[in-house]
Amino acid sequence: MxxxxxxxxxxxxxxxxxxxxxxxxxxxxxxxxxxxxxxxxxxxxxxxxxxxxxxxxxxxxxxxxxxxxxxxxxxxWPEGGDALDYLTLLRARQRECGVNMAIVEDGFEHTEELSDAIDAAKASLDA
Structure with missing residues (x-):
């Protein structure tokens, strides 16, 4: 183990x-x-x-x-006082964008789809 x-x-x-x-x-x-x-x-x-x-x-x-x-x-590691706020905002934006974090456990076949969805959510935060 x-x-x-x-x-x-x-x-x-x-x-x-x-x-x-x-x-x-x-x-x-x-x-x-x-x-x-x-x-x-x-x-x-x-x-x-x-x-x-x-x-x-x-x-x-x-x-x-x-x-x-x-x-x-x-x-x-997340650093700085804004890390928790950013993570919370990112998770909320991922849900809004339809990111299904539950598929993380489904393995490799969903990795690219999940990565693309997370990248899109991150980009929307920077916009």
């Missing part, structure tokens, strides 16, 4: 070997120390504790692009 940090680190190491063998550019760097998320992260998610696995993944200095399986990428 990936909730064991040793297993998570091994899984990432194995994935990296496979990804680079397939031609994916993944920087060769040592593991970064685990940092703490900004205080606003606890507020955004309404929790008192952030999982060690997430803080470890966020601490790694991987590029912000699609590195992970199923077109996954690492999003930066």
């Amino acid at each position: 990936l909730d064991d940090m040793r297993v998570l680190r091994d899984a990432v190491r194995e994935y990296r070997v496979t990804a680079t063998a397939a031609g994916l550019d993944w920087p060769d760097q040592v593991e970064s120390p685990v940092g703490q998320p900004p205080d606003v992260v606890y507020q955004v998610f309404g929790v008192d504790h952030i999982a060690e696995q997430l803080t470890w993944l966020q601490s790694q200095r991987w590029p912000d692009r699609h590195l992970l399986p199923n077109v996954g990428w690492r999003m930066p």
Whole structure:
């Protein structure tokens, strides 16, 4: 299970070997120390504790692009006092635009559709 940090680190190491063998550019760097998320992260998610696995993944200095399986990428921690307001506004705009966040659990076949819908909702916030 990936909730064991040793297993998570091994899984990432194995994935990296496979990804680079397939031609994916993944920087060769040592593991970064685990940092703490900004205080606003606890507020955004309404929790008192952030999982060690997430803080470890966020601490790694991987590029912000699609590195992970199923077109996954690492999003930066939300920062600043406006993060919660922005997230709330984004979720409301996604609902208005018809983004069905429930399909996240349906897997890869909906990833592109969901990504496009989220990008459109984000663009509408910037307009």
